[in-house]
Structure formats: structure tokens, C-alpha cells
Amino acid sequence: MTEIRQTSTPQRTSQERENAIRRRLGIPDDARKVIVFAESSHWDPSWIRTSEEYFQKYVRQNLDDAVRELLHEPRRIYSAECVFFLRMYWDARPEQRENVRKLVNEGRLHLTNSGVTAADTIVPDTEALLRDFLIGQEWLRANGMAQEPLLAYFPDSFGHSPCLPSLLKAVGFSMTAITRIDGMMSPSSYHEMLRRFPRPGSTAELLMKRKRTLDFVWRGPDGAEVLCHWNAFTYGQGDLIAHRGITRVYVFPMAFGDRSDWNVRHKIEKFAAMLAPYSLTPYLFCPMGGDFVGPLPDLISLLDRYNHLHYTKTGLWAVNAGLDDYLALVDCHRDVLPVLEIDPNPYWMGFYTSRPTFKKKCHDLVKHLLLAERLALLPDNGGDGQAAAKALEDAWWYAAVSNHHDFITGTTPDRVLESEQVPWLNKAAEAADAAISRFSQTPSVEKLRHSVVKTPAMPEWRGQGRTIEIKTPYYGVELDEDVGGAISRAWNPATQKPLFKGVSNDLVSYYDMGGLWRMGHEFWGGRFKELRRASEHPAQLRVRELEGGLEVSCDTELDEQTIKRSLWFRSDSPVIRLRVEGMAAERRTVTVQFDTGISASRLVMDAVGGVVVRPPQRIYNPTFWPIQHFLHFQDDTSGSGLALCLGMPGAASYRRDGCLEAIALRNAPCERAYGFIPLLGLPAQGHERTNHTFDYAILFTANGDWHDNGILQVARSVSDNPWDTTGYAALQALVASAVMTDRAEVVVTAVKPASRGEGLMVRLSTLSYFGQPVAVTVRDRNLKAAFLCDARERDLEPLEVSGQTVRLTMPGSIATVRLVI
Secondary structure, three states: OOOOOOOOOOOOHHHHHHHHHHHHHHHOOOOOOOEEEEEEEOOOOOOOOOHHHHHHHHHHHHHHHHHHHHHHHOOOOEEEEEOOHHHHHHHOOHHHHHHHHHHHOOOOOOEEEOOOOOOOOOOOHHHHHHHHHHHHHHHHHHOOOOOOOOOEEEEEOOOOOHHHHHHHHHHHOEEEEEEEEEOOHHHHHHOOOHOOOOOOOOOOHHHHHHOOOEEEEEOOOOOOOOEEEEOOOOOOOOOOOEEEEEEEOOOOEEEOOOOOOHHHHHHHHHHHHHHHHHHOOOOEEEEOOOOOOOOOOOOHHHHHHHHHHHHHOOOOOEEEOOHHHHHHHHHOOOHOOOOOOOOOOOOOOHOOOOHHHHHHHHHHHHHOOOOOOOOOOHHHHHOOHHHHHHHHOOHHHHHHOOOOOOOOOOOOOOOHHHHHHHHHHHHHHHHHHHHHHHOOOOOOHHHHOOOOOOOOOHHHHHHHHOEEEEOOOOOEEEHHHHOOOOEEEEOOOOOOOOOOOOOOEEEEEEEOOOOOOOOOOHHOOOOEEEEHHHHHOOOOOOOEEEEOOEEEEEEEOOEEEEEEEEEEOOOOOOOOEEEEOOOOOOEEEEEEEEEEEOOOOOEEEEEEEEEEEEEEOEOOOOEEEOOOOEEEEHHHHHHOOOEEEOOOOOOEEEEOOOOEEEEEEEEOOOOEOOOEOOOOOOOOOOOOOEEEEEEEEEEEOOOOOOHHHHHHHHHHHOOOOOOOOHHHHHHHHHOOOEEEOOOOOOOEEEEEOOOOOOOOEEEEEEEOOOEEEEEEOOOOOOOOEEEEOOOOOEEEEEEEEEEEEEEOOOHHHHHHHEEEE
């Protein structure tokens, strides 16, 4: 069992903590302003080049140089952004292992994250991100490196979950730093006028113009808080401190060295002048860490020279330290910082749905790994799951790698995706599916397969001319061949009031001059224009009475592509399940559109780590918001509403006239302004080559919010649909019965053998039930002890145990519990 983390040590005052940090970093007591230069790596594992190509061409030399500089100068600090390339270096350079271990344990080779990658926090599943942080931490621990970062740094992610504080608190992080947020100037907006930034109503405007700070306390919807810094001037702001030119970034380096006192002094004071107007404390942060930019030789001597020659005149002290050191100093002035609940989106919108078939591979992999783990823990399979955990180690590593902000986002060129990323996912998927097959050969699973499931009565339906009418106790729906097989009418069977205003579940094709990162209407010279609709041409409807319900489908030709739509109706459910199968033509985005007739001023949707309320529009028109599982909105007057639930994370927009659109298919290979000008910093081109299956569902709500209508439960079952041929849905139901909670609002999202310490780890998730008691029961097993942990499996406090049940208070949206059996 791991030792419980102590929280009762005497607390020093803020002034005492600040003085101790300043002494450790060599900052004079009388320094009025301090600029911290923090060198860090930014190594994308698999972006324009493969990971092996990057390692051989850049990373190996970068780390050789970093180790040499650190050994040469004891005051030097260098930070590695994540574990992925550190592990490659460890394997390729065994002669450097002792040096690396020593430098990490001394805290001079910092980890700015315990994760395998610098992850995206919008598109991946929550559990995938939690495992990312755990797997990286466990690799460090297994190799004798005791550093456990309090910081999670996201230098290059394209926006962030507004519930990031909740996620980070669950992992045991108290600090973070971000760069790309909504409304800021980005390199790909170089052809726009600077006066347009920061954009009105954005997070960038809030921080720069209203709060005038780059440091703040970020609060999540569940009350979790982390200290946050925003890199308003890029994550490589200080890279040219001893150079002249434009950039040292590897893609197009355009700079030459100039270590003269004049140049270095000019750069230090220029950086300070940029940062000072947005600092509420004596400290300024200047990051050095552009893409694959190597350590600057003898950085300490440059800063020493500046301090020796100029400090007495300027009062500005320059120091090399870590980002975590900087935030620790700022934390001593926490009382002057604003506490903000921010939603730093949308930064870009195209990556939410780029390469949908590839994204589905990533999500399916995590789903299957979680199922395999839980099957292995069934009593029929021995119950401890250790053998399965060992067999799935590599698969989980690849799943963690897929969280990277240039992996699951789909923002790599075809060559890298097809030669490295897809083979990684396929290899991992084979291991997961093999484990599911192996652990499904048990008496309990066989009993499940042969059990008789009561099927509901067939919905009432009739064909009349070119229309098909379906009635259930919850809704009436008419589909019309003359509007391309779309829904022409929907009504409440009790009141006869319409549920849609006009044609719905229509397919709309847009000409999209965007690409893998951005949609065509996000930038000057771009284009996002409606071309055609499925409802403009008739389509034949097909009806099948199947076990459990009624299926209606049709085929549509859009841009010379055949796209199939299917709808599934059950008499015992208010939910209509839907599916789109096909591929968008090149330079096209295809949406499903609903004319809801609902006038709503706010949209409620879930994100990684929680639930967020958003306006219909921000910055872009239309605004496509990222959704994890569901979107719900209600009419401001009547309270009636509609929920859209997705089978995997995606994006949707809503206009105040009631038009709801969800992106079903997208094939926009690269951003081009005015049809031919590439956008700076967005060099990859990618194509959709295979059909995608887009699963979704709709639910009409008479009144009440998302919680009152059980929308999350609906959303979680969208992918367990009547068209699923794997049989995994039934297996999910079986494993769910092995560990349960007494609250419907609290869901068991993972059960696994402990990676650290003993017992089983149970992950709990809720979107609303914060600070409330919950009981977790393990079927057929008595518990010896239980502990509340963080997601890095460090015990926080003991929990009350009685027989097969443990009781706890939900600390936030995510809880991790260790069960000792």
C-alpha cells in the first residue's frame, strides 16, 4: 500500500515561502522585478515527421546538449515537456541513464508534466487523459526517478477544456500553463490586422484588457482551482534572446547567433516591457521552448552578465528557472490574482472533426481497453487482472500517445498518419480485442449470451404515399421521400404540438476552404459556403421491422458520394437513434441539420471533466462547439428543449433561429486563404480515404434541464446501438454490474488493478453530484480497506468500509478509490 500523502505539516507564510524560493534561485532581496527564463522542450512525437525521424534528427541531440549543459552548470534548469521522448532517449542512450536519473532527482531536469504527451484536452476521452498522466508517472517511478510534478503544461494545445481545473485536481496537479486560447493572435492569422486582436468577448480580451494579467486562479465548474499562467506571446517568446532574426523553430529556422551584451540586454528588456503591463506580481515569465529548439549554450553566463552590468540601473533581475518555480513565486501573491471561470474556446474549430474515421479508432481503442480490464477482473477470470494489465501495457501506452495535440486531432500529414499512427492504433486494438475475446470465454458471459431479453412492441407505423409515419407514446414522426428522406414533421402525440419547425435530420454539404486545424470561415480569405442539401432531391425510404424496433433508412447522393442515413425507433423509449454512413467529398463538410423552432440563449454541453454553459455564438459565425457526449438547449420562453447526443466527441452549432447542425463528415485537407495562400504554421495536408459512421441520437424534453431528463445516461449509450455487431454492449452491461454506486449521478468509468500499491482502482465520475456522499459496492467481494486517491494512485485519506461497500464524499467531478480486497 502506498503511503498516505501528508497534509498536516506546518504551513509557512507566503513571505517565508517566497524568500526561500528567491534564495534557492539566487534572486536578490531587493529585486523589484524578476524575469524568469524557463527553457523547455517542445517535441511533438508524431507530427510532420515520424517519432523516429524526429528523435534521430533533433531530440537525441537536444537531450545530449541539455544533459551536457546541466552537468556543466549546477545552476542551470532545463525542462522536458513529457515522457515520450525521454523514454526513447533512455532506451537509445543507456550510457546516459545515470546522468538523466540524477538530474531528474535533483530537480534540475524538470518534468513540466507527468504525462506521456502534451495532450489535447478537448477531443480525447477523460479516462484516456487520466491514464496518460498515470502512465508517464509510473514510467518515471519504475526507472528510479522520484519527481512528481505539481505542474501540467499545455504549451501548444488548440484550446482547452473549460473543466481543466477539475481534471488536473483529480490527478494531483495544482498549477498549469497554457498558450493557445480564444481571441488571441495566432501565427496563421498573420494576414489579418493586429487591431482585430484580442477579439471582443474572448478570454484573451478578458485577460489582456479587463484583468490585465497573465496569471490567475482558474476555477472549474465543480469548484476545483489551479494556478494558471497564459503565454500571451507564444511558448517560444525568449528563443531569440541571443539571436537575431525571425525564429529558431525547426520548420523554417531564420535566425543567426548574436551573444553580444547589446543584443542580449535589448532582448531581455524588450521581453520585460512586453510582459510587465500584464503582471500583478513582481515576476515575469518568458518561455524558451519553440518546436525542437535546442538548449541555448551557456545561458547562465548571459544572464549573469546582464545582472552584473545592468541590474543596478534597471532593477530587473534575470534568472533561469522552471515554470513551476515561477508559479511557486506567483503563488506567494495569490491574494492579488483574479479567480476566473474561463472557457478558452474556440481557438480553432476544424480539428474537432478532422479525420473522423481516425478519431473513431482512438476512441474505440480506449473503450475496448477499459472493457478488457473490467472483464479480466470478473471472478470467472481469477479476479485480480494483473496478467491482463501486463498484456495491455503497450496498448495503453499507444492510447496515451494518441492523446497528443497533433495525434487525435488529426493534424498530421497522410504519410505520418498512415505509416506510424494508424499502425500503432491497429497494434493496440489487436491486443485489446484479443483480451476481450480471451476474458469473454467464461460461464457468466455464456449465460449472458443465452439469456432471453424481453423485446418491446413494434412502434406503430404506416406508409402513406411517399411518406412514412411512426408513432410512439413519446413522439410522432413523419419521414418524406420528397425531402430526401428527412423528417418533415414531428409532434407530441398527447398535445399534437409540433416538436420541429421544419425539415430536420437533413444533410447539408458545405464547400470548406479550411483544413485539419481550421474551418473555412475562421480566417480572412477562407470560405465556408452551403452548396446543397439532401432535401433538394427525393430519396427512397426503406423500412425494416427488426427485433426490438423499427429501422428506416435511405441513400442520398451528395457531391457524387453516396451517404446513407438510418433511424431507429423503439416503442419503449423517447430516444430516436440515428446514423450517417459515408464520406464527404474533398473540400466538403457535411452536417446533419435540425430546424428545431427553439429560441435558446444558452447551450449546455459536457466537456472533459465536467459540464459547461456556452452562448450560441462566440468569435466565429457559425460557432461549432466541441462536445464530448451531449448538447442540450431549452426555449427561453416555453422551457421545451432538445438534446443531441453523440456516439463519440464531435462538434455542433446552434443559431438563435433554432437551427442545430452537427458535423457528421468532414474532408478538408488543408487551409487555403483565397483558394491558394497557405496559412503560416499549418503545414500538414490530410485526406479522408474511407467511409465514416456517425452515430447520434435526439431526445425531446418538455421541461427541465439536462440532469432532470437523464440526458447523460442517454448519451453514454449512443454507441451501444442496434447496428452494433460486436456484442460489446452486452459485455459492458455485465462488467457494470460488478462494481456499482448507489447514485445514478455517479458513474463507474474504470476498474483496474493498481499500478502503484495494492488492490483495485475504481474511477468515479459525476457532472453534478459534487461534495455529496456516495457508496460503491463490489459484488461478491469483501473489502479489507479503501482509500481516496488521486489519478496517479497516491493515497490521500482512508475511507469507511463495511462488507462489500465503501463510502466517500465526491471531492469533485472525478474521484479515484483504492479497494483492498
